Amino acid sequence: MDQQRFVLDVRGEWACFTRPEMKVERVSYDVITPSAARAVFEAIFYKPAVRWQVRRIEVLAPVRWMNLRRNEVASVVSTRNVQQAMKQGAGELALYVDEDRQQRAALLLRDTAWRLHADLIVRPDRNDPEPPAKFFAMFERRARRGQCVNQPYLGCREFAARWRLVDDLASEPAPIADTRDLGWMLHDLDFTDPADPQPRFFRAQLTAGVIDVPSFDSEEVAR
Numbered sequence: 001m002d003q004q005r006f007v008l009d010v011r012g013e014w015a016c017f018t019r020p021e022m023k024v025e026r027v028s029y030d031v032i033t034p035s036a037a038r039a040v041f042e043a044i045f046y047k048p049a050v051r052w053q054v055r056r057i058e059v060l061a062p063v064r065w066m067n068l069r070r071n072e073v074a075s076v077v078s079t080r081n082v083q084q085a086m087k088q089g090a091g092e093l094a095l096y097v098d099e100d101r102q103q104r105a106a107l108l109l110r111d112t113a114w115r116l117h118a119d120l121i122v123r124p125d126r127n128d129p130e131p132p133a134k135f136f137a138m139f140e141r142r143a144r145r146g147q148c149v150n151q152p153y154l155g156c157r158e159f160a161a162r163w164r165l166v167d168d169l170a171s172e173p174a175p176i177a178d179t180r181d182l183g184w185m186l187h188d189l190d191f192t193d194p195a196d197p198q199p200r201f202f203r204a205q206l207t208a209g210v211i212d213v214p215s216f217d218s219e220e221v222a223r
Contacts, residue, residue, distance in 0.1 A: 002122040002132035005055070006139060007166040010040055010116055014066070015109040015154035020186065020199065026106035028155065030063050031206070034213045035188040036155060037116045040163065043152040045139040049126035056117035057211040058175040066110045069103055112154065115166065115175070140165065175209025182206055187213070187221050198223065 016028040017036050034054040041052045077093050085091025120139055122132040142148070143165040152161040166172060182204035189197040202221045204211055214220040 002124075003053075003119045004132075004136045005117060005119050006041070006143070007169065008040065008116045008118075008143065009060075009113070009164040009166050009172070010037075010152070010154075010161050011061075011113045011163075012154045012159055012161045013111065014156075014159040015112045016106060016159065017109075017155040017186075025104060026108075028107060028109050029185055030109075030182050031057060031059055031204075031211065032112075032114050032116075032154065033186045035186060037114075037118065038188065040116065040152040040161060041118050041120075041139075043150050044148045044163070045120075045135075045142050046149065047128070047135065049123055049128040049130070050135050051121050051123060052118050053121055053215065054116065054118045054213050056213060058115035058117075059178065059206065059209045059211075060113035060115055060173060060175060061111055062176055062178075064110045066108045068106050068108055070106055072102055072104050109154075115172065178206055178209050180206050182211070188216055190216075 010032070015032065016026055017031075017033045018026045019029060034057070037054045037057060038052045041054075046052075081091060081093060085093055120136060122135055143163070146163075151157075152163060153159050154161050184201045185204040187200045187202045190200050191197045200216065200221045200223060202214055
């Protein structure tokens with residue numbers, strides 16, 4: 001399998017990676033989740049011929065919290081209405097914020113900084129005949145220039161992420177000196193059944209500021 005490791009320094013003023021067990025209010029995990037880290041890499045570069053596997057998360061700033069009450073829209077535009085509008089060429093898809101606003105409390109992360117390690121894996125069953133080195137070069141060029149398909153964000157789209165490609169790990173700051181059990185954390189979604197994706201979790205251990213992320217198909221990842 002052709003793959004190459006890339007490292008990004010990712011920072012943001014705010015972040016929220018919502019724990020699924022919190023039904024009403026938003027409460028973030030202590031650190032970025034592997035699925036959210038994957039999304040940062042995919043926002044910079046993604047093609048059907050490749051996939052990203054997050055291997056390591058390094059925490060570079062102390063975990064800090066902020067309570068905030070936010071205005072949110074209570075509803076979403078239904079898929080059925082969108083499909084109907086696409087077929088008919090017209091339809092009512094608007095959401096009126098003044099009529100559908102609700103306030104929700106959130107426990108957010110603030111002043112965040114992580115160093116994310118991920119493998120860019122070229123799928124062996126791809127239809128694209130391009131050599132793997134081309135995909136590696138494309139990501140490196142885009143990351144170095146600050147280019148992205150869509151703006152990477154930290155849990156919520158309004159929490160934009162800043163990123164930088166890391167070339168020399170020896171010259172980078174060390175992770176924070178913090179060791180603790182972070183409990184069960186969302187690893188990613190299993191899309192074996194695209195109509196019903198299922199979450200998968202792993203026991204996250206922060207050791208000297210570092211989380212080693214197990215492979216998605218390992219025994220350490222559970223339903």
